[in-house]
Amino acid sequence: MVSSGNKNGPPYLRNLSRQLSKRLTVWQTLVVTLLWLYISRNFAKIVGLECPEPLANLYNRSYFRATWITTALDAGFWTAMRIRKKWLRDLASVVFSVFYLFAAEQADEKVRKVRGTLTVDHLRVSWNKGTTPYLAFFTKLMRPKLARYPPRMVRIPRPQESSYKEPIIAWLYYDAAFSTITNQTKIILDVPGGGFVAMNPRTNDDKLLAWCGRTGLPILSVDYKKAPEYPYPYALNECYDVYHTLIATRGRCIGLSGETRPQIILTGDSAGGNLATGVVLMVLQSAAASARRGPGQETLPTPDGLVLMYPGLDMNIGNWMTDEQMSLIQDRRTRSTNKNVLRRKSEDYYKLTPQTPHPSDDEEDKFFAPRPSLEAAGDSDIVTATTPTSPNVPMEEQPVIEMGHLASPSNIAYQKASIVSSKPRHLKTRLAMSSMISYFNDRILTPEMMRAMIILYVGPHNRPDFSTDFLLSPLLAPEALLAEFPKTCFLTGERDPLVDDTVIFAGRLRQAKYNAFVQRKELGLLNKKEVFNEKDHVEVALIPGISHGFVQFVSIFPEGWKHIFRCARWMEEIFAKGEKESDEDPDHRKRERHHRRVPTESSADEDQPLEMSTLRSSATSSGGSKDRADATNGHRRGTRGRGRGRKGDGDVKRQRSMVSLASEDDLLGRRMKGLAGGLMGMTADGAETP
DSSP states (O other), rough: OTTTTOOOOHHHHHHHHHHHHOOOHHHHHHHHHHHHHHHHHSSHHHOOOOOOTTTTTSHHHHHHHHHHHHHHHHHHHHHTTTTTSHHHHHHHHHHHHHHHOOOOHHHHHHHHHHHHHHHHHHHHHHHHHGGGGHHHHHHHHSSSSSSSSEEEEEEEOOOOOSSSSSOEEEEEESSOGGGGGGOEEEEEEEEEOOOOTTTTGGHHHHHHHHHHHHHOEEEEOOOOOOTTSSOTTTTHHHHHHHHHHHHHTTGGTTTOOOOOEEEEEEEEEEEEHHHHHHHHHHHHHHHHHHHHTTTTOOOOOOEEEEEEEEEEOSSSSSSSOHHHHHHHTOOOOGTSSSSHHHHHHHHHHHHOTSSOOOOOOOHHHHHTTTHHHHHHHGGOOOOOOOOOOOOOOOOOOOEEEEEEBBBBBOHHHHHHHOOOOOOOTOTOOOOOBOHHHHHTTOOSSOOOHHHHHHHHOOOOOOOTTTOEEEEEEEEGGGGHTTTTEEEEEEEEETTTTHHHHHHHHHHHHHHHHHHHHHHHHHHSSSSSTTOOOOOGGGEEEETTOOOSSSOOOOTTTTTTHHHHHHHHHHHHHHHHHHHHHHHGGGGGGGOOOOOOOOBBBBBSOOOBBBBBOOOOOTTOOOOOHHHHHHHHHHHHHHHOOSSOSSSSOOOOOOOOOOOOSSSSOOOHHHHHHHHHHHTBOOOSSOOOOO
16 A cells, blocks of 8 residues: 555545645644654543552652652663673663653563562662763763862772782772872771672762862772672671771871871761671771780770761561560650651551551550650650651651750659660550561662672572671671760661661660760769760761662752762761860870781670681682682681681581581572572573573
């Protein structure tokens, strides 16, 4: 019909075209045609017959728009990831992403299917896409002028006590001529996130350039080795070695003068928050071990502060909150901060039964009220920060709640009763789901991704005790170590699947600091009139209406800039407080440590020295290939420890667990190998999956 018929179409179409050409121009005809196609495709959405978007009301408008763009980018990059030629793959990724921006339903379906069969390659393609040429160009184009100087790659030598020899790669962000860095006495040590498997410091350029431009301080971001090639605890040991080298060299390794020991603040986001917290725990426990060896042992000083953004602090993902965890969240001193978190947990039930009458605000307050002894201890002396939430105010315009503005009561009876109120207590009949389950359908961080990250980070051969290994899950750290923590600041979205990690760990820190304060006062080490101020120890900002990773895509989520600068203000305040303490105690900065790390055991018992499962030192080992082989196969060595190897060359036999079979190829080993192999794109026989 096309070849043999009239070139202007059938007669009735020619007549229709002749009539329309008298009323419409070619451009108007094109617009009407496209408009008709859009209406026919989205008719159900326009007339309100389409199924509602379940996550539209979960986030605020700007964050939901940002997740729509990130979903399209993920779908586009995953579609093009199998193209072998890099230049073509980069170009195709952008083209496919543009298509998925307009085909949002197809993008959601593509992402859903890929997340059901995740591999480490999918995670790396998704999280490293910011370093691809085209996205890096557009990101730089949209980024405000934050710093004048680009970052520099540096190599940090290992400390002499380390079993590893390969230098550690890091990126130095400093917004001034490099010759002036000798005048600096403060360092920000950043540990980037990325689920332990992806993302180097350059994926965090927005955040790091903003910090160095705002503070004028050098920022050292560690490019630690990633799992599964370097499983736990290799990355943790790398971060610890960087901190140790900075202290041992007094910053000379990055260009500082070395006249005084520099002040250091540790920062980390997501998985980087886990590693940064683990470094602090390692420093504190090694200091305790040195103190037991004798009074002449100098200790490695703790960082001056810790700034964590949506950290993942618990590898043991559960469905339900324990009584102890809920008691920390419901603590009277932080109830106004955690109000929305608690309300969200109570709504999990009522969303399933919308016809069930909801409790009033008064009933909620009665349920979450503390024990009577707490109220009898002097309720009139309590000053709390109130943040009203109006249903008429959009979620994105509601203020951010900060725990640091809660004033502590001076009533001693209240302080004693608050210790009792923080203990686990019966929660009547109400169930409280963990945030990971409450936000199961999160568009940024899903349970499938968490499962993949944990399996890849732990590796197929390690079998850590998830209930006691606080270097893997810092949420489990003993109170004796938490009481020695530096000031810690948290920044997390209220709708983040990891928000429970923040509020629980902050609650444990606050409780440990307060108990230590009361103990010191009872021993007469403090003035009886001195009042506990939690802002000196813990600050938490929970941001309404947003979820995970918001500082990673500030180009499409401009609200993230103010949260980045909030962290910069925290750092400036911590450094200012440190300078004030140094002026009061001139010898405060003269202590440093050149300690020898010994083979130790990771345990929940704070009296035991530090243990890290890793390689055994060898007289002939040097270079990255040896480190990588030992890190991957260290379980066969039968050795434990971060320091020098044990005496003797004989292998130590592996301790068999109660669930281990007689064969070396036991059931758990095969199960972990199968899980890790699937995530790494390998079949059971070792071949790559297509």
